[in-house]
Amino acid sequence: MTIKFIKNADTVAHTWAGQSIDPAAYYQIQAVEMVSWSTNAQLLADIGAGLAVVARSDDGTTDMGISDGIDWLKDVDPSPRDTDGSPIQRNKYTKSGWHYEPRSLDFTTGVYKSLYNRKHDGDTIADGTDYGDATLKFYDDAGDELTFQETGHESETEEQFQTRLDSDCVKTIMAWQPTHDMDIIGGILMLKDAPTADTYMWTIVAPDIPENLGGSVPHVAGGWNLAYFNSKDKIQVNGRGSKTVVYDPVYNSNKFGTIIKHAAGTNVGVQMVYEFFKG
Amino acid sequence: MDEYKGVKYKKLNHGSWQIVWPSGLRVVLAALDEAKLKVAIDQALAMASNG
Numbered sequence: 008m009t010i011k012f013i014k015n016a017d018t019v020a021h022t023w024a025g026q027s028i029d030p031a032a033y034y035q036i037q038a039v040e041m042v043s044w045s046t047n048a049q050l051l052a053d054i055g056a057g058l059a060v061v062a063r064s065d066d067g068t069t070d071m072g073i074s075d076g077i078d079w080l081k082d083v084d085p086s087p088r089d090t091d092g093s094p095i096q097r098n099k100y101t102k103s104g105w106h107y108e109p110r111s112l113d114f115t116t117g118v119y120k121s122l123y124n125r126k127h128d129g130d131t132i133a134d135g136t137d138y139g140d141a142t143l144k145f146y147d148d149a150g151d152e153l154t155f156q157e158t159g160h161e162s163e164t165e166e167q168f169q170t171r172l173d174s175d176c177v178k179t180i181m182a183w184q185p186t187h188d189m190d191i192i193g194g195i196l197m198l199k200d201a202p203t204a205d206t207y208m209w210t211i212v213a214p215d216i217p218e219n220l221g222g223s224v225p226h227v228a229g230g231w232n233l234a235y236f237n238s239k240d241k242i243q244v245n246g247r248g249s250k251t252v253v254y255d256p257v258y259n260s261n262k263f264g265t266i267i268k269h270a271a272g273t274n275v276g277v278q279m280v281y282e283f284f285k286g
Numbered sequence: 287m288d289e290y291k292g293v294k295y296k297k298l299n300h301g302s303w304q305i306v307w308p309s310g311l312r313v314v315l316a317a318l319d320e321a322k323l324k325v326a327i328d329q330a331l332a333m334a335s336n337g
Contacts, residue, residue, distance in 0.1 A: 043291075081300065083297070207313040212311060213307065213309075213311060213334075214334050215334050216330045216333050216334055217333070218331055219316075219326075219328060220315075220326050220327075220330040220333070221305050221313045221326065221327075222313075222330060222333075222334075223314050224311060224313055250308050250309050250310070252310055252311070253308060253309050253310050254309070255307060255309040257292060257308060257331065258292070258293070258307055258308060258309075258330060258331060258334040259334045260307030260308060260309040260311045260334075261309035261311075
């Protein structure tokens with residue numbers, strides 16, 4: 008049932024359809040009264056005179072203008088129509104002015120500095136401004152993060168760090184947290200040098216917050232075994248619709264963590280493409 | 287829905303809590319009293335800041 012409110016916009020009380028409404032007060036029309044209110048000549052005249060206002064709620068946020076209000080009161084379908092009077096249907100998939108912008112995040116498991124997440128500027132592949140909204144981290148089998156020149160390895164070169172990763176890294180996490188709002192649709196996964204040994208992938212939202220506190224919500228669940236795919240396979244995840252995700256710099260609840268567990272020394276090229284609309 | 291530190295929440299019929307993070311992500315937390323729910327949100331805030 009359509010919810011309809013009448014607001015008394017005058018400075019004195021009015022009675023419409025037998026119901027008195029105080030100044031600035033709202034009255035919700037009851038289901039059995041719909042016809043008597045929508046055909047009440049005095050009410051319609053007072054709406055036209057600005058003494059009564061039709062609204063969809065009683066909090067002042069949905070007060071309607073005269074024409075829209077009368078249409079709402081009389082259940083007139085405001086959708087655009089063709090010359091035959093038939094409704095014109097336009098499916099709207101996102102907010103006005105937003106556009107489709109699939110974002111690629113390209114990285115290789117267990118390989119230092121392999122994340123490629125850049126703008127198109129610059130002249131070479133190595134140029135281009137990094138978007139700065141994604142990280143690539145590496146972990147050993149005890150869950151400890153492996154970082155370049157960490158304590159005990161202060162003087163290592165990048166080559167030596169890579170050797171350490173080849174030996175010890177069994178989990179690679181690529182985290183992406185866009186600094187803009189978006190309507191996310193789904194994703195596409197592409198692999199280079201697909202693994203032959205079992206290699207499992209998850210995508211988790213709000214990965215910093217444990218599940219018992221309301222975070223770590225799985226979007227790719229169960230552990231997808233990448234060993235089932237061939238190199239350059241394309242795996243599309245279709246969300247069957249878009250979902251608004253607002254930038255949250257406080258709880259980071261719009262962060263997407265892609266977790267890949269792999270054998271040490273397994274270097275799988277992964278191109279994650281997040282499909283979304285954005286402004 | 288009520289709100290605590292930017293997180294919206296409401297109690298469900300079976301005693302669990304529906305919470306909505308600022309991103310719009312909705313999850314259901316196991317039955318807690320409201321004070322413990324707020325403690326959980328405080329803990330999540332601390333972890334998110336350190337994450």
